[in-house]
Structures are given as structure tokens and as C-alpha cells.
Amino acid sequence: MFLSPYALLAFTASFAYAAPSIVNPAVPPVVVLDNATFIGSTNGTVSKFLGIPFAEPPTGDLRFRLPVPVGPYNGTYNVTQYGLSCPQQSQNLFFTPAPIPEGEDCLNLNIWAPSDIQPGANLSVFVWIFGGGFQAGSNSADDGGVIVQRSIELGEPIVYVSMNYRISAFGFLASKEVEEAEVGNIGLWDQRQALRWVQEYISTFGGNPANVTIGGESAGAISVGLQMVTNGGNTEGLFRAAFMSSGSPVPVGNITHGQKYYDALVNDTGCFGTADTLECLRQVPYEKLKAAVDKSPNLSSTQGVNLPWLPRADGIFLTAPPQHLMLNGSVADIPFISGDCDDEGTAFSAFAAVRLDIQTDEQFVDWINETYFSTTPAGRLDELFTLYPDDPAQGSPFGTGNRYQITKQYKRMSALQGDLIFQAPRRFLLEQRSGKQNTWSYLFKGEKDPFLLGFLGSRHASDVPTYFGPGQMTDYLVNFVNHLNPNGPTVDLSWPKYTNASTNLLTFTGESAPFQLNITQDDFRVAAMNEVTELSLEYPL
Structure with a gap:
């Protein structure tokens, strides 16, 4: 049993919870939801329940409709394997990633x-x-x-x-x-809908529905931000x-900014000229629809991060462009x-820079x-x-001088x-x-010169091992989830709050873990980013 003060604190806060101990991994964990039994798996310390449906399958007439809550559970579910992933858009890479089981019945x-x-x-x-x-x-x-x-x-x-959530054109x-x-x-x-499911059922798994923190990376982090600005906050x-x-x-701007991609999908599926093109798309066989979606621009296309299937202001979930909602x-x-990697743009610029020879x-x-x-x-x-000059020494990867010019404009892009x-x-x-x-905010400047990938620098997602490793961010994250403050007795450095008066960044540096941690200020490229923000407010994507 764990006898640390934190374990005792957890026990004191909730008499229903005993400090963790090893259980027999040969005995699978079982929970009951509604009238159903769910059988998971355990390694003796952590139990997992995989692929639990939280909404009705969005197939047939439910394709391109809002999620429908799953009805009361009945029967027995073996939840020891991941469920289907939602349909993945082909990325047309020079290599073929390992396939993952996917399909429309993916809301688990x-x-x-x-x-x-x-x-x-x-x-x-x-x-x-x-x-x-x-x-x-x-x-x-x-792996949670x-x-x-x-x-x-x-x-x-x-x-x-x-x-899971529906992505690409499906979502x-x-x-x-x-x-x-x-x-x-x-x-x-x-x-x-998944968050509503958590409210209804998570107590059965030992969770407190009143103490939920949402998190994500990249599109997941953008999603978290949009969950924060919807519904008037x-x-x-x-x-x-x-x-x-x-x-x-x-x-991003209005949902009609995606019209040309919708029209292309309608044409490629044979729905052009029908009385109700959206209803026609619901009836298109999955394989035909998926093939049409795969023709749309992807992460390896030449249009950078201005992708076809983005969240957009629809008048309901997002009543206005997200940054306008923040102003209001x-x-x-x-x-x-909220944190970033130092060289977020490199991974999204290399394909365009090279393929278009910019x-x-x-x-x-x-x-x-x-x-x-x-x-404009x-x-x-x-x-x-002018603020993003034709000077590779001021480009990204930042701090690398004139190195890594895979094209002469790549670092500027x-x-x-x-x-x-x-x-x-x-x-x-x-x-x-x-x-x-x-x-609180952080900046990951680690792995600035990775082997064979120096042209990417502290690239997008290079910080993920710091919390999923586990790594130095993991303890900060656990503290934050429990106490709404990332600081605690096991962290390497006290992390001060971010304010306009003191724009503190927990900053990671070094080529490998454990990284050096310092507190720096969010004072780089101020004029440039102010101009970017002004343009974004005036001309959203």
C-alpha cells in the first residue's frame, strides 16, 4: 500500500477509496452499467476498459448527423480490445503507415x-x-x-x-x-457527447464527475479550446x-469557407444535381465516400495547415469565429x-516548400x-x-542561424x-x-537538433513524451488534474502562473530527457504575432 502523505490525503478526502494495491491480474475487472456487464483487463495495478460505445453508430441515416446518445446497455461486453477508429483520411505519404481498424461505427x-x-x-x-x-x-x-x-x-x-470523434469530412x-x-x-x-457520458457513468469506474479535466494535443488541443468557447463559455x-x-x-471563419471541398465531394460521389446533396451523401456507399474524401487535400499537401476539414463557425456550436468569441x-x-513547441510550423512547411520549390x-x-x-x-x-523577413537566421527552426534551408524560403514559411x-x-x-x-503556459525547445531531423527542430508534437513518457510534464499534469495547480513536491521546478504582467513560460531545453527547465518570458516576436492576430481577426480561415 502507498503510505505517502498524498495517499493519506486522498483517503481522507474520500473514505470510499483505499490506497492503491496490487490485485490479481488473472481476475478480470468487471463493472455494471445499466443492465449490462463490462469485462475489462488489468495488469494488477491499472485496469482498462476499451472500446465502450458512448453513442449510437453514426451510420446510415445517422451519417452527417449529430451524435445520438447510446441507449441503456444490456447484455455482456468484453472490453479488452480497442474499438474501431473513425475513418482516417489518406495522407498520400511516401511510406504506408501501419493500418488501424477503422469504420463509421467508431464512437467509443x-x-x-x-x-x-x-x-x-x-x-x-x-x-x-x-x-x-x-x-x-x-x-x-x-496509452492512458x-x-x-x-x-x-x-x-x-x-x-x-x-x-473517439468523427474526423475529416465525416466530422x-x-x-x-x-x-x-x-x-x-x-x-x-x-x-x-462523450463528456456527457462521463458525467453519467464515470463514478462506476471510481471517477468524480465533478472533477473532470479535458486535455488534448494538436487538433485535440484546438478541440479543447473550442469546447471552452462554445455555449457562451x-x-x-x-x-x-x-x-x-x-x-x-x-x-477559422464561417462554415461556408469550406464550400469548395463540399462541392468536390458532391461531384466525386455522383451527388451533383440531386435535390438534396447532403441527403445523397448519407446514402453513398462507405467505400465510395471514403475514396472521394481521400482525394481532398491532406497534411502532406502543399497548402500548409489551411486544411479542408476544420471546425468552423456554424452559428450553433461556434456562433462566431473562435477568436471573436474570446473578444466577447x-x-x-x-x-x-496551454503550451507549444518552439518550431510548430516546420512539419507543415516542408512538403510545400520542397514540392513547390519555393x-x-x-x-x-x-x-x-x-x-x-x-x-486581402x-x-x-x-x-x-516585413515582420517575417527573407532571412533564414530569423526563421524556424529558430536559433539555428543559416542552417537547414531545405529551400531558401522554408524557414520563413x-x-x-x-x-x-x-x-x-x-x-x-x-x-x-x-x-x-x-x-499557465510552457514552451518546449528540447530536441532542437535531432539526428537526421535537424531541419524540423523542436517540431510539432515533440513535447508529447514529456507527459506520455512518462516524463517531466507528467507530474505537473497529475497535480493539475487533482488540485487545479501543476505544482507539487515532486516537480523539478516551481511553475509560476502566466499573467500579462509576468508572461511566464516553463521552458524545456536540451537534446534529450531529462530536459533542463527554466522560467522564461513570452516576449518573442511580439510585433510579428500582433500583426498575425490582427490579420486572423480580420480574415479568418
């Missing part, structure tokens, strides 16, 4: 919990939303047992949940037809804190952590205009191009894209909420 979630917990233990809950550019990814990508195991070792046990179809039918941002509604009691890794409310105060009043200033200007700001008047971007989609939105969110709620 996974739970990891200490093996000796009992219903009513009232442990804090961490709900994870995966990333993947809203085109790929799955709730099977990350790693974080639960570390929480047990700290004497601060938590319950971990990971959800983020965008057009005037979608807007009129009120079925925009389906993937975000899936996430909301009213969380409906679904969560009390948020953790965002490489993602904040993204600068439509943000959940909860503690949050070498000159003129090519760079044309690409930025066409990709992100096609509706002549001359409007002149200041932007990387700097601007990283700030436009990641760094500037993070800073804008923190600036808007300073003094209104408790906030």
Missing part, C-alpha cells in the same frame, strides 16, 4: 483506472482528445495507463478517459447546405479545467494550461497570399512580410505558419484571460 471510448478502486471513490478524471489535423488519429494512439500508473506512484491516483463537413441543416462541427458534438458542468498541448482556439468573453472560466521572395509572397489570405486587398500583407496557427493563438488566449482565471 477507453478508460484506465487504478485496479483496486471501487464505485464512488471520487478520483479526479482526465479526459483526452487525440490530435491528427482533424484528418487522422484515434483514441488508441496513446502510463499517466494513471504515475498518478498511483505519486499517491495521487486519477481515472483517464480517451474518446467536419462544411458548406451552406451543412449550415442550413444545422449539422456543422459534428466532431465537436461527438466530443461533447458555459461548460454545463462537463469539465472544470483544461490542458492544451500545441493548440488553442484556431483562427465567451470563454469558460476555468484554470487552464525559393524566392516572390514565390513566398504568392504562396502565403493564395494559401491563407486570398481575400493589395498591400495589406506588406507589414506581415515555418516561422509564419507556426505563429499563425499555434503560437499567436496561444498568446492571444492567454492575453484575453489574464487576470480572469488561473493560467
Whole structure:
């Protein structure tokens, strides 16, 4: 048994919970939900229940509709294997990733919990939303047992949940037809439904529905930010804190900005000319629809991070562009952590820079205009191009001088894209909420010169092992989930809050773990990011 003060504190706070101990791994854990028995698995310390459906299968007439809550459970479920992942958009890479089982019947979630917990233990809950550019990814990508195991070792046990949500066109179809039918941002509604499921059932797994923190990376972090700004900032009691890794409310505009991709899908599926193209798409055989979706631009295309299937302002889930909602105060009043990697834009710039051979200033200007700001008047971007100069020493990977010019404009593209989609939105969110709620921020500058990947620097997602490793961020995260404060007796460095008066960043440096930790200030590229934010507010994607 764990006898640390934190274990005793957990016991004192909830008499229903006994400090963790090893249970017999040969005896599978069993929970009862409604009239059904769910049989999971355990390693003796952490139990897991995989592939539990939280909504009706979004197939047939339920395709391109908001999620329908699953009915009362009946029967027996063997939940020892992951469920299907939602349909993955092909990325047309030069290599073929290992396939994962996928299909439309994918609205399921996974739970990891200490093996000796009992219903009513009232442990804090961490709900994870995966990333993947809203085109790929799955709730099977990350092992929540790693974080639960570390929480047990700290004497601060938590319950971990990971959800699936519909992605690509299946979850983020965008057009005037979608807007009129009120079925925009389906993937975000899936996430909301999973959070409602947690409220109804998580106590059976030992979790406290009143103590839920939501978190995510990349598209998952963007999703977390959008869950914070929807509904006038009213969380409906679904969560009390948020953790965002490489993602904040993204600068997107109206849902009709995706019209050309919807029209292409309609044409490629044979639905052009039908009286109701959306209803026609519901009836298209899955294989035919999936093939048409796979033709749309992806993460390896040449249009950077301006992807076709993004969350957009639909008038319901997002009543306005997300950054406009923040200006109007439509943000959940909860503690949050938001951090980025130093070179967020490199991974999204390399394909375009090389495939289009972007070498000159003129090519760079044309690409930025066409990709992100096609509706801006002549001359409007002149200041932007001055602030992101044709100087590789000021480009990303930052701090690498003239090295890593895979094309002469690559580092410039990387700097601007990283700030436009990641760094500037993070800073804008923190600036808007300073003094209104408790906030913390971090910057990962580790692995700046990885073997054979120096041109990517501290690339997007390179911080993930710091919390899923487990690594140095794991303890901060467990503390935050339990106490709404990342600090605690086992962390390497006290992490001060972020305020406009003191823009503190917990900063990771070094080429490998354990990384050096320091507190630095969020004072880099201020004028450049202010211009990026102003443009984003005026001309959202």
C-alpha cells in the first residue's frame, strides 16, 4: 500500500477509496452499467476498459448527423480490445503507415483506472482528445495507463478517459447546405457527447464527475479550446479545467469557407444535381465516400495547415469565429494550461516548400497570399512580410542561424505558419484571460537538433513524451488534474502562473530527457504575432 502523505490525503478526502494495491491480474475487472456487464483487463495495478460505445453508430441515416446518445446497455461486453477508429483520411505519404481498424461505427471510448478502486471513490478524471489535423488519429494512439500508473506512484491516483470523434469530412463537413441543416462541427458534438457520458457513468469506474479535466494535443488541443468557447463559455458542468498541448482556439471563419471541398465531394460521389446533396451523401456507399474524401487535400499537401476539414463557425456550436468569441468573453472560466513547441510550423512547411520549390521572395509572397489570405486587398500583407523577413537566421527552426534551408524560403514559411496557427493563438488566449482565471503556459525547445531531423527542430508534437513518457510534464499534469495547480513536491521546478504582467513560460531545453527547465518570458516576436492576430481577426480561415 502507498503510505505517502498524498495517499493519506486522498483517503481522507474520500473514505470510499483505499490506497492503491496490487490485485490479481488473472481476475478480470468487471463493472455494471445499466443492465449490462463490462469485462475489462488489468495488469494488477491499472485496469482498462476499451472500446465502450458512448453513442449510437453514426451510420446510415445517422451519417452527417449529430451524435445520438447510446441507449441503456444490456447484455455482456468484453472490453479488452480497442474499438474501431473513425475513418482516417489518406495522407498520400511516401511510406504506408501501419493500418488501424477503422469504420463509421467508431464512437467509443477507453478508460484506465487504478485496479483496486471501487464505485464512488471520487478520483479526479482526465479526459483526452487525440490530435491528427482533424484528418487522422484515434483514441488508441496513446496509452492512458502510463499517466494513471504515475498518478498511483505519486499517491495521487486519477481515472483517464480517451474518446473517439468523427474526423475529416465525416466530422467536419462544411458548406451552406451543412449550415442550413444545422449539422456543422459534428466532431465537436461527438466530443461533447462523450463528456456527457462521463458525467453519467464515470463514478462506476471510481471517477468524480465533478472533477473532470479535458486535455488534448494538436487538433485535440484546438478541440479543447473550442469546447471552452462554445455555449457562451458555459461548460454545463462537463469539465472544470483544461490542458492544451500545441493548440488553442484556431483562427477559422464561417462554415461556408469550406464550400469548395463540399462541392468536390458532391461531384466525386455522383451527388451533383440531386435535390438534396447532403441527403445523397448519407446514402453513398462507405467505400465510395471514403475514396472521394481521400482525394481532398491532406497534411502532406502543399497548402500548409489551411486544411479542408476544420471546425468552423456554424452559428450553433461556434456562433462566431473562435477568436471573436474570446473578444466577447465567451470563454469558460476555468484554470487552464496551454503550451507549444518552439518550431510548430516546420512539419507543415516542408512538403510545400520542397514540392513547390519555393525559393524566392516572390514565390513566398504568392504562396502565403493564395494559401491563407486570398481575400486581402493589395498591400495589406506588406507589414506581415516585413515582420517575417527573407532571412533564414530569423526563421524556424529558430536559433539555428543559416542552417537547414531545405529551400531558401522554408524557414520563413515555418516561422509564419507556426505563429499563425499555434503560437499567436496561444498568446492571444492567454492575453484575453489574464487576470480572469488561473493560467499557465510552457514552451518546449528540447530536441532542437535531432539526428537526421535537424531541419524540423523542436517540431510539432515533440513535447508529447514529456507527459506520455512518462516524463517531466507528467507530474505537473497529475497535480493539475487533482488540485487545479501543476505544482507539487515532486516537480523539478516551481511553475509560476502566466499573467500579462509576468508572461511566464516553463521552458524545456536540451537534446534529450531529462530536459533542463527554466522560467522564461513570452516576449518573442511580439510585433510579428500582433500583426498575425490582427490579420486572423480580420480574415479568418
